Amino acid sequence: xxxxxxMEKYQKTEKQKSFSANFLERQQIEDYEFWDDIEIGKxxxxxxxxxxxxxxxxxxxxxxxxxxxxxxxxxxxxxCGYDGLVAHPMFTNQVLFFLLxxxxxxxxxxxxxxxxxxxxxxxxPIRVGNILTLKTKGYDKWxxxxxxxxxYLSELYxxxxxxxxxxxxxxILPKSKEDVLRFIKGEHALEA
Amino acid sequence: xxxxxxFESVKCGDMLPxxxxxxxxxxxxxxxxxxxDYNPVHTYPE
Numbered sequence: 001x002x003x004x005x006x007m008e009k010y011q012k013t014e015k016q017k018s019f020s021a022n023f024l025e026r027q028q029i030e031d032y033e034f035w036d037d038i039e040i041g042k043x044x045x046x047x048x049x050x051x052x053x054x055x056x057x058x059x060x061x062x063x064x065x066x067x068x069x070x071x072x073x074x075x076x077x078x079x080c081g082y083d084g085l086v087a088h089p090m091f092t093n094q095v096l097f098f099l100l101x102x103x104x105x106x107x108x109x110x111x112x113x114x115x116x117x118x119x120x121x122x123x124x125p126i127r128v129g130n131i132l133t134l135k136t137k138g139y140d141k142w143x144x145x146x147x148x149x150x151x152y153l154s155e156l157y158x159x160x161x162x163x164x165x166x167x168x169x170x171x172i173l174p175k176s177k178e179d180v181l182r183f184i185k186g187e188h189a190l191e192a
Numbered sequence: 193x194x195x196x197x198x199f200e201s202v203k204c205g206d207m208l209p210x211x212x213x214x215x216x217x218x219x220x221x222x223x224x225x226x227x228x229d230y231n232p233v234h235t236y237p238e
Binding site for chain 1: 221222223224225226227228229230231232233235236237
């Protein structure tokens, strides 16, 4: 996988370097959650936590890229009324991908998935030192024009129980593991 | 240099300045590394 080796030169943080980046690895696919498996109403508190470090906040803003100094310069952030560096709002993407590497919610990694749009609300800035917990619930799934849609309600809380982000995450997915395996072999397997 | 806009200076219906960005595979890769979204549709050109 040459593209993964190419991308390694952009990895800066401990989390970026330790992350399982190969979404196509067969052994990883065995641990994914598929459209067929998703149970509506099932709620899970993901057992892993995301501890926010300054390097995570800075590296995300650099990668966007967004030059707003509130993401890089602690003195500037304090002058803006924050008590330190705050994360870019879309930093929550990194948090979700980091926490959902296997099991419940890992549909986010499915090869062949397509993004029809997301609804996100940010309630409180994510700060360096926050320890984030993710709660997810299967909200709905449906078939439309032959495509398999699913929607999850996801909520991120910090260690004090403060709600940081809530969102309805929607993806179009391959239906089953067998369809994913056919897709990665180059076969048409994404629609009913 | 782009004009700096403030909250007070913008009115409903105003057209914001045009922004042009050249999106390369490198730009996409950097964002994928930042977000940990390594979905091959973004990262694997072949």
